Amino acid sequence: MIHEILRVGPLQCNCSIFGDEESREGLVVDPGDDVDQVLAVIRRHQLRIKVIVITHAHIDHIGGAQKLKQETGAPVYMNDNDAELKKMLGVQAAWLGVPEPQQVDIDVSIKDGDRVVMGAAELHVLHTPGHTQGSVSLWLPSEGKLVAGDTLFRDSVGRTDLPGGDARQILRSIHDKLLTLPPETVVIPGHGHNTTIGRERQFNPFLSL
């Protein structure tokens, strides 16, 4: 499985590009910005992007989705509970002092238990609300990887002081849905360095029981 991680935009969101070597089918998670760089990776691997997944509707994760959708023709998947937040992209842009990106229509609403098929691989959708109400994490059991959006970070958890945030709920999501995954699972957070489920279970100061 091809997997490249690009840090996009001023907040350096981790954008994942996955590709199946056999079928050349690809999938992009969180194209927040710098779509030209994302497209360059897609071209270098000769991928046909089948799906664009948004982990949650914060501007740094969704900002480039419409441009990437136009360039690739791929449908955009997101959880419905972030629909209101998505309408607030102009407000979010003002907070950051950046131009408002194009609005993107969501083609498919994903929910807990859904599976997104890409080539020979399957991504399991885990609804992990708390950072936002529509936050999802994506588990790829065949790769031993978890794309965690802004729910779980190395040594930290997502902030819950923005609209839609809930501090108790994010801890419940992490304990119930993420820490129950195999400890060797590699976690790709929405920002910063990769970690593993086992490492966070042991050392994350926000998750001590």
Ligand SMILES: [Zn+2]
């Ligand atoms: Zn966020």
